[in-house]
Amino acid sequence: MKPFTHLFFDLDGTLWDFERNSTETLYELYHELDLQTTGVPEFTIFFSDYHLINENLWTAYKRHEITKELLSIGRFVQTLALYGINDENLAMRMSRLYIERSPSKTNLLPCVNEVLEALKPHYRMHIITNGFSEIQSRKLRICGLDRYFDTLITSDEAGVNKPNPAIFDYALKKAGADAAESLMIGDEPEADIEGARLAGIAQLYINLNDKPTIQPPTFEVKSLCETLKILSTSLS
Template sequence: MVKNIDFIFFDLDHTLWDFESNSKIALKNTFDKFVQNRYPLITYKNYEQTYEAINLDLWDKYRKKLITVEDLKMKRFKNTFEKFDVRLNDSAIEEINEFYLFDLSEQTALIEHTEYILEKLSKKYELGILTNGFKETQIRKMKNSGIDKYFSVLVSSDEANAIKPDRKIFDYAVNETKHKHENILYIGDDLENDIIAGKKAGLQGIWLNILSDERHPEVETILSLKELETLL
């Protein structure tokens, strides 16, 4: 059970901001602009499946510090095109990646009950965002979806020079709040990288598991953001 909370950090993607829905729109827009007419033999379904598998693998490598953030940004589209025997130079890849990130940040779908719970909690607690996403993109996401007004602190992996589950990003975030580790709550959708890593760093945690009805036996678990109403 959470107690003595002075500050609440939320993860952004998959926790408040509906990454799956928004990314599908942005990826389709990217495909329409850069692929559909130039490479008509590539279907969107194949393109999407290929990109998502490559992107997932690269993010895993990035979290494990096997590649840099620059590698991640460049290789996810470069490797996708190469799967279809299309070789593009770096400037073309950069243009595609920048378009995708900008279009992604323009999307506004939120996880159910996000605005409702942020409105309620912001009257009782100071709120912040702690994210592995890129700071500029995350700021635009929050502004365009109308939730930036609820947060006083935004900590991103590129700013902290560390990525969850590295303890350094949690310590960096705590220092930004001026509160003690044990009085800060972190709410996120990733059990390992958000909650267990946060607890190892001394924060309290609540796991948002909206993908199933499973409640962890040793971790405070919610199946909907609305459940926070009765816990906090």
């Protein structure tokens, strides 16, 4: 008997290369909108400032302290304000273009298609993500990853964010799975790994950046490519 029948994957940073895709999109907008002429410093400084503000606002969003609309626009409003630019129309335009273009990027982490192709015949597979429903579904479709997954569970839909165990409970119900037969695969020690642990789901931690977990995960690897070694007993 297989130890697991359902695999739940995180999307951003686990399968979809969020850092590369986001950087490419912001770089395009920086030059297309000629931001340097408005007083924005060179791209590396702009990106570093934006990245920090975006992370802080995402943390606030996960805690239900702000809406997704405020997150989407506020990250650009606050970044521009660092340089004395108080132009809400520009911030709204940047937000709209970013949301339109970023999901169309197709950079994936190493081994994604190889791993999913090998696992698909043996498991029911699902996505569980804190991203926005309309954006995450577009990413999956444009990258061609939607063919691998039975269900997409987003925090929008569930009404709570990872690591809240309620989103994992919601995902299990939607997928028709039991916690005992499920495995969560992700790169975030708190959102993916601790959240799954609290929900009674086994965890496979893809530790890309040597971040410690709160409790030891069920399994740990350094890249998605190594997951087939962990699950190899089922691939026969």
